Amino acid sequence: xxxxxxxxxxxxxxxxxxxxxxxxxxxxxxxxxxxxxxxxxxxxxxxxxxxxxxxxxxxxxxxxxxxxxxxxxxxxxxxxxxxxxxxxxxxxxxxxxxxxxxxxxxxxxxxxxxxxxxxxxxxxxxxxxxxxxxxxxxxxxxxxxxxxxxxxxxxxxxxxxxxxxxxxxxxxxxxxxxxxx
Amino acid sequence: xxxxxxxxxxxxxxxxxxxxxxxxxxxxxxxxxxxxxxxxxxxxxxxxxxxxxxxxxxxxxxxxxxxxxxxxxxxxxxxxxxxxxxxxxxxxxxxxxxxxxxxxxxxxxxxxxxxxxxxxxxxxxxxxxxxxxxxxxxxxxxxxxxxxxxxxxxxxxxxxxxxxxxxxxxxxxxxxxxxxx
Numbered sequence: 266x267x268x269x270x271x272x273x274x275x276x277x278x279x280x281x282x283x284x285x286x287x288x289x290x291x292x293x294x295x296x297x298x299x300x301x302x303x304x305x306x307x308x309x310x311x312x313x314x315x316x317x318x319x320x321x322x323x324x325x326x327x328x329x330x331x332x333x334x335x336x337x338x339x340x341x342x343x344x345x346x347x348x349x350x351x352x353x354x355x356x357x358x359x360x361x362x363x364x365x366x367x368x369x370x371x372x373x374x375x376x377x378x379x380x381x382x383x384x385x386x387x388x389x390x391x392x393x394x395x396x397x398x399x400x401x402x403x404x405x406x407x408x409x410x411x412x413x414x415x416x417x418x419x420x421x422x423x424x425x426x427x428x429x430x431x432x433x434x435x436x437x438x439x440x441x442x443x444x445x446x
Numbered sequence: 447x448x449x450x451x452x453x454x455x456x457x458x459x460x461x462x463x464x465x466x467x468x469x470x471x472x473x474x475x476x477x478x479x480x481x482x483x484x485x486x487x488x489x490x491x492x493x494x495x496x497x498x499x500x501x502x503x504x505x506x507x508x509x510x511x512x513x514x515x516x517x518x519x520x521x522x523x524x525x526x527x528x529x530x531x532x533x534x535x536x537x538x539x540x541x542x543x544x545x546x547x548x549x550x551x552x553x554x555x556x557x558x559x560x561x562x563x564x565x566x567x568x569x570x571x572x573x574x575x576x577x578x579x580x581x582x583x584x585x586x587x588x589x590x591x592x593x594x595x596x597x598x599x600x601x602x603x604x605x606x607x608x609x610x611x612x613x614x615x616x617x618x619x620x621x622x623x624x625x626x627x
Contacts, residue, residue: 269509269516269587280461280468282484285562287461287468292511295587303463304512305486310561328450329560330473331485335450336560343561376608378559379510379517380491380524381466406450406476422621427557429610436617440603 268295271302284308284343307384311354312341312430314372314438315362315391321411322438323362323394324431328406337410337426339434341386350387358391360401362409366391372437377429388434390441414442449476452483465489465524488565492535493522493611495553495619496543496572502592503619504543504575505612509587518591518607520615522567531568539572541582543590547572553618558610569615571622595623 272293280287286306294300315323328335342357344350351369358364372388401407412420417435420426426435453474461468467487475481496504509516523538525531532550539545553569582588593601598616601607607616 269507269589271509271511279463282460282468282470283482285468285484285486287463287466289463290511294585295509298585300585301464302511303466305466305562307562326450328452328476330452330471330483331562331564332557332560333564336557338560341561373605374608375610375613376513376517377610378563378565379513379519379609380522381486381488381512382559383512383514384559404475404479404481408450424554427555428560429556429558429614432556432614433610 270295271300274299278306279303303381305378305382305384307343307378307382308346309344309350309385309387310341311344311350311357311387311389312339312434313354313358313369313389313391314339314434315358315364315366315394316438317364317394317411319411321413322417322435323364324410324412324417325361326408326410336428337420337431338428339431341430351389354387354389354391358394359397360405361407363397364391364394365397367393367395372441375430375433386430388430388437390438414439451476452481455480459487460484484562486559486563486565488524488559488563489527490525490531490566490568491522492525492531492538492568492570493520493615494535494539494550494570494572495520495615496539496545496547496575497619498545498575498592500592502594503598503616504545505591505593505598506542507589507591517609518601518612519609520612522611535568535570535572539575540578541586542588544578545572545575546578548574548576553622556611556614567611569611569618571619595620
């Protein structure tokens with residue numbers, strides 16, 4: 266076993282919310298001492314780089330309550346109970362931008378908040394999109410923002426896109442796009 | 447006012463932890479209906495791309511309790527009360543890898559968890575490092591992993607580095623490095 270491992274002695278749910286739980290665990294540190302770790306139990310999420318029939322990326326603009334402002338983002342969402350990440354990606358695409366995909370490709374698993382949450386986020390590329398009906402969650406409001414790869418890269422490097430999953434999704438798509446030429 | 451804004455009616459701290467609080471707010475949605483938003487109040491953080499005298503990036507390997515495994519990361523940490531992000535970056539560099547910097551440059555502000563936390567993370571480049579003493583938090587264990595930019599990029603694109611702040615820091619450094627040639 267690695268000398269960096271922290272071993273769980275006990276775990277307690279100190280807050281149970283609608284979609285996230287806070288856990289507080291007693292642990293043994295690598296030096297044998299005891300400590301506590303507080304962490305968020307997260308159901309996991311997906312983020313999708315959807316390529317519209319025009320070749321543009323389907324970015325969205327959304328108000329993020331925790332941050333108190335609007336963000337430019339890729340479509341994304343939390344995994345529902347019993348859902349696979351693939352199923353979640355297909356559902357979120359239809360809910361958020363109103364497209365079905367015939368070609369969903371897993372790119373990578375990324376980890377947004379390893380300091381305090383166990384969130385796994387699966388990143389996908391979705392091509393061959395076919396328009397359908399938008400069927401959003403009743404508390405979800407957003408605007409579609411079709412954006413060329415070139416402009417999306419400008420938004421990243423000029424700090425206009427600051428959401429980490431969106432930065433990484435765009436830079437992965439740039440790499441895949443360049444390698445496909 | 448944008449038509450996407452969600453307006454706070456009231457806010458309640460539903461859990462108060464050692465370093466994070468959970469808030470539950472009543473809000474008015476853009477369509478006029480009421481809803482609740484649960485979110486994490488986070489003190490903010492920094493992440494640093496430290497360039498060692500050898501030219502290598504000072505990556506670290508660290509066990510992340512919430513994830514239950516080790517991660518390859520850039521040095522990073524939460525902002526202490528009363529601290530500026532710059533002061534935090536200088537402190538974390540010394541604590542985690544044992545170097546002082548004579549040249550700390552702010553690169554960008556990124557947002558790791560906009561779906562459920564208000565965390566602002568300042569990304570820095572640190573050059574002209576001078577070795578000092580490592581003075582870690584008593585519950586912090588990590589290994590220094592000096593890594594060339596080329597190898598760090600391989601680790602990103604082969605999904606061996608999956609921590610979002612580290613992916614973005616390495617890709618920013620690649621861009622800065624290329625443009626300085």
